[in-house]
Amino acid sequence: MFETNDIYVDVLLPLALPQIYTYFVPETLHQLIEVGKRVEVQFGKSRIYAGIVSAVHQNLKLAYVPKAVISVMDEKPIVEQLQLNFWKWIANYYQCTEGEVMQAALPAAFKLSSETKVILNPAFSEDASVLTDNEFMVHEALTLQGELSVKEIQSILDIKSTYRIIKSLINKQVITLQEELQYKYKPKFEYYVQLHPDLNDDTLDEAVLTLKRAKKQEQLLIDFLGLCDELGTERLKRSYLVKQTGSTTTLVNALVKKNIFVISEEQTNRLDVDPNETLIEYKFSEQQLKAYDNLKNSVAEKQVTLLHGITSSGKTQLYLKMMQQVIEQGGQVLYLLPEIALTAQIIRRLRLALSCKTGIYHSKYNDNERIELWRDVKLGEIGVIVGARSSVFLPFKNLKLIIVDEAHDSSYKQFDPAPRYNARDAAIKLSTMCKAKVILGSATPSVENYYKAEHSVFGLVELKERYGGVKAPEIEIIDIKEAARKKQMHTHFSHQLIKVIKTTLDQNEQVILFQNRRGYTPALVCNSCGFVPRCVQCDVSLTYHKFINELLCHQCGYRKRLSQTCVRCGETETRIRNFGTEKIEEDLQNLLPGVKIARMDIDTVKRKEGHSKLIAAFEQQEIDILVGTQMVAKGLDFENVTLVGIINADQLLRFPDFRAGERAFQLMTQVSGRAGRRKKQGKVLIQTYQPEDEIFLWVIQNDYETLFETELSDRKAFNYPPFCRLMHIQLRHKNVEIADKASIYLADILKAYFKNRLNGPSVPIISYIRNFYLREIMLKLPIRSTELKGEKDYIQRCIHQLKSQADYRSVIVKLDVDPM
DNA sequence: AGCACGCCGACT
DNA sequence: GTCGGCGTGCTC
Secondary structure, eight states, X not given: OOSSOOEEEEEXXXXXXXXXXXXXXOGGGTTTOOTTOEEEEXXXXXXEEEEXXXXXXXXXXXXXXXXXXXXXXXXXXXXXXXXXXXXXHHHHHTTOOHHHHHHHHSOGGGOOBOEEEEEEOTTOOOOGGXXXXXXXHHHXXXXXXXXXXXXXXXXXHTOSOOHHHHHHHHHTTSEEXXXXXXXXXXXXXXXXXXEOTTOOHHHHHHHHHHTTTOHHHHHHHHHHHHHXXXXXXXXXXXXXXXXXXXXXXXXXXXXXXXXXXXXXXXXXXXXXOXXXXXXXXXXXXXXXXXXXXXXXXXXXXXXEEEEEEOTTSOHHHHHXXXXXHHHHTTOEEEEXXXXXXXXXXXXXXXXXXXXXXXXXXXXXXXXXXXXXXXXXXXXXXXXXXXXXXXXXXXXXXXXXXXXXXXXXXXXXXXXXXXXXXXXXXXXXXXXXXXXXXXXXXXXXXXXXXXXXHHTTSSEEEEEXXXXXXXXXXXXXXXXXXXXXXXXXXXXXXXXXXXXXXXXXXXXXXXXXXXXXXXXSBSEEEETTTOOOOBOSSSSSBOEEETTTTEEEOTTTOOEEEOOSSOTTTOOOOEEEESOOHHHHHHHHHHHSTTOOEEEESHHHHOSTTHHHXXXXXXXXXXXXXXXXXXXXXXXXXOTTEEEEEESOSHHHHTOOSTTHHHHHHHHHHHHHTXXXXXXXXXXXXXXXXXXXXXXXXXXXXXXXXXXXXXXXXXXHHTTOTTSSEEEEEEEEESSHHHHHHHXXXXXXXXXXXXXXXXXXXXXXXXXXXXXXXXXXXXXXXXXXXXXXXXXXXXXXXXXXXXXTSGGGXXXXXXXXXXXX
């Protein structure tokens, strides 16, 4: 059939390249090569990458001489064809390269790339006189360190282009280059020590005698037996044994050599459930049973089912029951959660309730743990995977059900870098590829999703009753415009809010205060000249963080120490404009001395474990009031919280975005859901300057339907999703004029086709970030996927045309499909 | 994304 | 002259 035995492979590289590259497979590797395995290949002059084989073929008509595959890195494929197809779909839909998808999909430890190492050439004659200063410095550093990477040389010499120097050093035979793939993954084992199985009571005594002259070993053995006895076990973790007895691993190994101990290794298993915890019997309410039946029927019938259940209605229990079913039939379940909701609380609950191995996958876990989970998922050894958005990329073996909890949550959408995918939508695609079903759960579904449910594209199951008969919280709107007029405000708190906080605390109950802004205050204003310190590389004012006494840019991270006097006029008095969580915390503390207040935002939670520590402290009631951003709104379940306050709802409403109404409703509903989750009816106080806005009425009455209808008619009138899809185009350039002209040029050629479906070009609210000027264009794309592809191609051609103009070549264009 | 190559301004 | 910055094009 084939004329030669030559084999070629198409290799996917973890780079933003629009193409796939073909390599030649040497005969020695013919047996090993397989789609989905990683191969070591050279790309360009010196780089070596781990690429993935996306196809094996015998194409003879190559217009170039392909390079050869250096080695096959895996015994078994790390992904299947299905994953490769999924990647391709994502690349297509979200308009990025497959390499970028690969980058996002694979755990870092799979993505090896070489670092060029420079080493001394042993043939070099030590005559350093021929070297220039810089060359001499490199030579010196190498004699000391043995090897250097190009990056290290850059920092030693403090210059960017090291190329010339390196080349010259090679010419002078001082150094040679070394290219090596670093294998990052090291499987982690836990070592257990136990007695050699051949030992019985008699032989053990004998063995002890042989240790008469090795006092330490003898002591270790005695300690070991003592510890085993104490714990009622026959084997101990080696690390535990060493630590408890103050001995060393070497000592343990000595006893292994003498056939007294044996060591067994076991993969560390973080998936174990603490045997001391037991599951509390959960009794389904009548409503839940009914919803469960509906859910089961809907899932059997429809590809996607939307579970619209109000907060505290017990959605999680329904998920659990659905999961259990799938597991019993040997299927896998993917349970997606917003990153922020992946708390120990939820994970613990799941593990207790499920009879199978449960894996967790998200960015907080280190590389080795992720590789292990990856492998176990692929082998089908893990039944349930709980994870954040990137877990849609896991190599499922038998995926049968995907649950997307809080499906409206914007953190399912990746912003940067590409692929800018939405894990919720990608999961739906994945489910069709795996023949799995999807449940989207939310108390406040996105308008797009609910629209589909209403039109029977998705199944719809509603759950409208709180579990356990707890009444929905009583929501009250406080008009702070009026309160300010009547002088009933104390800093940001109305007297009414303060009063209720006090009575709540008096009853030994806890309070959550929500303020959607971190930092101390967004801006410091000079009292005399009105000067506001701004970021030097972005178009935003700096935020004052009192705790570190620094001004911080929330866009780029630029920081600056606060100067004593106004930079412009020398005035010492500064005034505070607007306010963030840190300021709220401080004012509140002044107002309520002695009350324990904590703050929860990215700044306090960033440090490792900060989040769970804070939650634990609040749970243990070591904290009375928790002041926080978005974070407090999501997924937390505190029994003793009966009051939730929203300091200022106006910021939510004034968001200049067509989704502002939907967002505000979602957030207020979510935050309100934190109040009174168990026994007692909770209370929610919302402070606002515009209490007449009807959105408050819907929040109070928990009237999602009216919100939905109103939003939908607006969206229809202005042609926004769900009546179209959006594509956001961002252009960046260091030069304002070029940014301006390029965006006008691109908008013009796009407009020829898109006409009134194009908005822009416009200057974004933050128009200048990290020394780049930004411009943006918004396009409305058709819903039907048949038309969609052609239009996306057209857009790509327009961008190509832009880039072929010499002036605009260096403009960076970023595409975002279905922006949030 | 790197990396090579080529062009060009600044300094010994 | 040479060093180092920067723009451009290519990578199987």
